[in-house]
Amino acid sequence: MLVWSRSGRLVLWVLFALIFGVLFLAPLAVILLSSLADQWNGVLPNGLTTEHYTDVISGSAGRAVKASLITGFLASALALVSGTWAALSLRLQGPALKRLLGLLFFIPSAVPSVSVGLGLLVAFSHPPLLLNGTVAIVMIAHFVLISAFTFGNVSAGLARLSPDFEQVASSLGARPAYRLWHVTLPLLAPYLVAAFGLSFALSMGELGATVMVYPPGWVTLPVSIFSLTDRGDIFAGAALTMILVVATLVLLLGLERITKRATGS
Amino acid sequence: MSDAVAIRAPVARTESGKFWIVPPAALLALLFFYPLALIARQAFLDDIGVANVAEVIRVLHSRFFLNALINTVSISIAATAGCLVVGLVLALILAFVPFPGSGFIARLIDTFIALPTFLVTLAFTFLYGSAGMLNAGLMETFSLPLPPVDFLYSAWGVILAEITVYTPFILRPLLAAFSLVDRGQIEAASVLGARPFRIVRQVILPAAIPALIAGGSLCLLLTVNEFGIVLFIGAKGVITLPLLIYGKAIQESAYQVACIIAVVNIALSLGLFGLYRFAAGRLGA
Numbered sequence: 001m002l003v004w005s006r007s008g009r010l011v012l013w014v015l016f017a018l019i020f021g022v023l024f025l026a027p028l029a030v031i032l033l034s035s036l037a038d039q040w041n042g043v044l045p046n047g048l049t050t051e052h053y054t055d056v057i058s059g060s061a062g063r064a065v066k067a068s069l070i071t072g073f074l075a076s077a078l079a080l081v082s083g084t085w086a087a088l089s090l091r092l093q094g095p096a097l098k099r100l101l102g103l104l105f106f107i108p109s110a111v112p113s114v115s116v117g118l119g120l121l122v123a124f125s126h127p128p129l130l131l132n133g134t135v136a137i138v139m140i141a142h143f144v145l146i147s148a149f150t151f152g153n154v155s156a157g158l159a160r161l162s163p164d165f166e167q168v169a170s171s172l173g174a175r176p177a178y179r180l181w182h183v184t185l186p187l188l189a190p191y192l193v194a195a196f197g198l199s200f201a202l203s204m205g206e207l208g209a210t211v212m213v214y215p216p217g218w219v220t221l222p223v224s225i226f227s228l229t230d231r232g233d234i235f236a237g238a239a240l241t242m243i244l245v246v247a248t249l250v251l252l253l254g255l256e257r258i259t260k261r262a263t264g265s
Numbered sequence: 266m267s268d269a270v271a272i273r274a275p276v277a278r279t280e281s282g283k284f285w286i287v288p289p290a291a292l293l294a295l296l297f298f299y300p301l302a303l304i305a306r307q308a309f310l311d312d313i314g315v316a317n318v319a320e321v322i323r324v325l326h327s328r329f330f331l332n333a334l335i336n337t338v339s340i341s342i343a344a345t346a347g348c349l350v351v352g353l354v355l356a357l358i359l360a361f362v363p364f365p366g367s368g369f370i371a372r373l374i375d376t377f378i379a380l381p382t383f384l385v386t387l388a389f390t391f392l393y394g395s396a397g398m399l400n401a402g403l404m405e406t407f408s409l410p411l412p413p414v415d416f417l418y419s420a421w422g423v424i425l426a427e428i429t430v431y432t433p434f435i436l437r438p439l440l441a442a443f444s445l446v447d448r449g450q451i452e453a454a455s456v457l458g459a460r461p462f463r464i465v466r467q468v469i470l471p472a473a474i475p476a477l478i479a480g481g482s483l484c485l486l487l488t489v490n491e492f493g494i495v496l497f498i499g500a501k502g503v504i505t506l507p508l509l510i511y512g513k514a515i516q517e518s519a520y521q522v523a524c525i526i527a528v529v530n531i532a533l534s535l536g537l538f539g540l541y542r543f544a545a546g547r548l549g550a
Contacts, residue, residue, distance in 0.1 A: 002357075002361035002362055002451060002455070002461050002464060002465070002469075003361075003362050003461050004455065008461070009362055012358050012362050013358070013362070013364050015354070015358070016354075016355065016358045016359075016364075019351060019354065019355060020355070020370065020374070023351065023428065023429045023432070024373070024374055024377065024429065026388070026392060027384065027385050027388030027389065027392070027429065028384075028388070030388045030391045030392055030398070031384060031387060031388045031391070033391075034391045040391075040396075043398050043401045043402045043405065044398070082288075082289045082292055082293075083289075085285070085288065085289045086286065086289035086290070086293075088285075089282070089285035089286040089289070090286060092282035092283055092285060092286070093283060093286060101286060101290065103542070104290075104293070104298075105289075105293065106538075106542075107297075107535070107538070108293070108297050110486060110490075110534050110535060110537070110538035110541075111301070111490075111531055111534055111535070112489070112490035112492070112506070112507045112510075112527075112530055112531065112534055113490065113492060113507075114492050114507040114508075114510045114511050114527075115301075115304065115507075115510060115527040115530060115531050116297070116300075118304060118510060118514055118523055118524065118527050119297075119300030119301050119303060119304045119527075120296075120300050121514065121520075122300060122303045122304055122307050122520065122524065123299055123300035123303045124300075140296050143296065144293075144296050144297045147293065147297075176282075198379065201379035201380075202379070204381070205379075205380065205381030205382070205493075207381065207382075207383060207492060207493045207496070208490075208492035208493065208507060208511075211496075211511065211515070212511065212514065212515060222381055222383065222493070225383070225387075226383070226496065226497065229387060229390075229497065230499070234387070234390060234391070237387060238387060238391070241381075241384055241387055244381065244384075245380060245384065248379060248380065249376070249379075252376070252379060
């Protein structure tokens with residue numbers, strides 16, 4: 001214990017509560033409150049209603065949720081396969097190449113998302129690679145942006161893996177493919193699930209690259225939240241934001257449960 | 266370790282294994298590095314495809330570009346400084362003056378990493394906007410004719426929102442570093458009469474400096490790249506590089522101008538990424 005006096009501790013806890021309340025708790029609480037607000041002219045809403053939720057659900061929200069979930073799922077699945085593949089095959093490289101390639105796989109996370117979108121527009125707007133205006137270009141943008149995170153998570157998992165299991169398997173005569181499927185990948189499973197969950201969450205909230213490339217028929221949740229608030233319909237925007245937050249949290253908690261059950265802890 | 270080397274697969278197998286990296290590397294090259302190279306090429310070509318270097322010089326000297334650059338850098342530095350201070354205070358209390366439920370609170374703050382950044386801006390509109398809770402409260406209490414609080418639609422609004430969103434990125438490495446600090450050392454110092462400030466300065470801070478540098482450079486990178494917060498605040502005076510790229514490409518269809526700005530923005534980001542990798546490497550991560 002750093003501070004022994006009771007009053008000193010109390011002062012610090014009040015300071016903590018103040019910072020936490022203003023910066024983290026108030027924004028979440030106010031989004032929830034405003035998504036349920038009937039009319040809001042004073043300090044607090046005049047009344048509560050679920051009208052905004054029924055409005056957005058009967059309107060564009062259903063399609064936006066679907067677009068976000070499909071984009072998030074496919075982009076994360078592709079990023080998981082490619083990130084795991086890259087992390088595993090990087091182990092077979094010499095140290096110098098391993099360092100360089102490892103760095104290259106991380107670079108997409110450093111480039112601003114708007115520029116990733118701009119690059120895709122410039123590269124894929126002409127035949128033979130005409131993807132501009134298709135759903136595929138949205139998936140590609142999301143894949144590029146989250147690929148570094150899955151690669152990083154899987155690499156971190158691999159680094160923590162004890163090499164003993166694989167060595168025992170191979171000294172017992174297990175072929176590389178058998179060893180990969182029955183030893184390495186099961187040991188990596190918790191990291192794979194965590195990587196998938198994080199990239200899904202990032203994809204659900206992605207805005208910068210999506211606003212650059214999305215076609216009219218494929219409006220994701222963040223884009224439709226922006227167009228609602230831009231039109232001045234901030235209460236509907238708040239309701240849709242709550243839907244996005246709940247969907248993201250349910251997804252992350254669900255995946256965490258699966259991992260815990262699978263690892264038996 | 267020598268046993269491990271002895272059991273290792275024969276050399277021939279690892280040689281052929283080198284090619285397994287090709288598919289994911291090729292995918293990334295096609296979908297990321299090729300478009301990136303085209304941005305650099307397009308920066309020197311006008312929208313019909315003719316070389317136009319004069320435009321590069323014009324844009325780099327233009328007021329809108331320089332304003333956006335200054336905005337981006339100053340907002341990023343201010344927000345990172347804020348994140349470092351807030352993150353350090355929160356981490357010190359969470360780690361060394363814990364209270365019932367502090368573990369849960371730390372996890373709650375951590376989930377902010379997964380939430381979309383514009384959520385905070387939208388919330389700030391309800392809290393601090395001209396018709397928001399704070400202004401309504403102040404106007405009612407002091408019967409003021411006009412909303413007194415007016416920082417949201419300025420750089421300060423962006424900075425406060427970014428502090429909220431990016432403090433968890435400082436908190437996470439700091440809490441990891443603090444969990445390694447020897448509690449016995451702190452107790453001993455405190456029994457010997459050292460005051461808390463002195464313990465923080467002489468025992469705790471030296472352990473936290475690598476985490477602060479790594480977290481701080483990550484914050485610089487993320488705040489330079491931030492788009493959602495600035496877009497949602499939508500203040501005319503607060504245009505950053507990512508927002509300018511979006512405006513030029515999508516709203517004005519001026520692709521060469523957008524590419525020129527993107528090259529500068531990407532170079533800035535890659536520089537900060539190098540700084541972060543260097544700092545994280547020194548940290549041993």
